[in-house]
Amino acid sequence: MPEPESESTDGLAIGVDAGGTKVEGLVVDPGREGRIVDRRRVVTPAEDAEQSTSAIIEVARQLLDGREGVRAIGVGAAGMVDLRGVMRFAPNVAWREFPLQARIEDALGLPTVVDNDANVAAWGEFRFGAGRGTTDMLLVTVGTGIGGGIVAGGKLFRGAYGFAAEIGHIIVEPNGPRCGCGNLGCWEQVASGRAIDRLGRQAAREHPEALLAELAGGDPEAVTGRAVTDAAKNGDPVAARILSEVGRRLGEGIAGLVNVLDPDVVVVGGGAIEAGDFLLEPAREAFRQAVEAPRHRPDVPIVAAAMGNDAGAVGAADLAMSKLTEQERRST
16 A cells, blocks of 8 residues: 555545554545555553553544544454444454444544454455455455455445354364364464464474574574565475465365355455465465366456555445445435
């Protein structure tokens, strides 16, 4: 996304990406290709629900200060968000049954939408990024875990209660690695940054001569996904095999989701895509092998996300503005 530009006064919205350790807010002009007008960021303690909420409100207030034309606020937060914007559960922030949307709306006096962070990122990519021009898009975010967002028929799909697209917690390997959700063998345990970390440490113990071990200072327990990616890019075959294995598991999972959802494109985002084709090419090949009747269906491209870390905040802002516009249309 572009760096902040001169601000507009027509139809602006604030989008906030509320993470476990930081909150970043953007002023977005949805009517002008999702252009970013301004941005602010603050650090927040994940263990304190009230302080995390205060950080969101403070960032929004900073962006509102002296600015006209902001009409709505959208927030993306990791966790289970119901259709009323209540944070039912958040894995990285101490929100439990927390009325986040109402709290922000009451504090700032502007129409507010709160949704899952992967949902709003999916909407951002659909409207302004790698999914633009499609009608049915699946976003798979591959970071420490796996998240997802679904656009069906041009609309964000949230399900009956708002919890749709928790795709990382499909069990693909019974009795596999234990997941943070409590189950064994969830997809995100074998096809995300966690898997790259785990396999990287194992490989460093078995191959101390490998570049990935050297990049970790010779300490297998210090191996990270970034070290694995850097080693692969510098020709380390051990690291390349790790990314290929994780990419294969990623592609197999995507195939199952394509069988269910029938999207016209799959967008892969998140920090793990820094590995580029070391991860995505094995995913594409595994997808072609695993998807139902590949010779009898249109090609479904698997592409890298285009908007980087801005997708969530931009998508949240656009969702909030879209909801406000729809409400105004219905009231006239």
